[in-house]
């Protein structure tokens with residue numbers, strides 16, 4: 001939540017109007033400060049103000065900006081200062097949560113990659129061509145092609161720096177690769193159970 005959002009979430013146009021000296025009448029109406037208004041023509045809603053006389057409208061930041069002739073960023077800062085609003089910085093708890101979910105992703109990646117590695121090792125052992133004339137089994141080809149890469153990724157997840165591990169995890173999240181790999185592992189396992 002940035003300062004604009006924090007201010008808008010905490011301060012209604014009515015609160016700002018009262019604070020900045022506009023007498024609020026019945027029905028959340030005030031005399032419009034932006035035109036020569038004798039009867040209250042400006043309605044203060046929960047999230048925005050609107051003047052039926054001159055058409056002035058906007059959120060609480062816009063109201064403050066126009067009242068004090070400030071750019072929006074300065075108006076937001078003024079509101080924050082006047083109403084004691086602190087910009088929400090990611091808390092220690094959020095950081096902890098983030099590192100926890102990172103750890104979960106890593107362990108899931110490790111599990112799925114390990115599962116796939118076993119399948120590949122199995123294929124390499126059992127699907128190898130028996131003689132030079134045999135056609136290459138696609139499972140054997142996949143095993144030859146992928147084994148080293150998967151071993152490499154598992155090595156990084158086991159011994160890599162946090163940055164290296166995060167790269168592997170990020171890479172596996174792309175195009176939903178990890179979930180697809182997990183689903184395929186499961187399917188392969190089920191098929192091999194079915195044929196045994």
Ligand SMILES: [Zn+2]
Nearest residue numbers: 032035051054
């Ligand atoms: Zn007006």
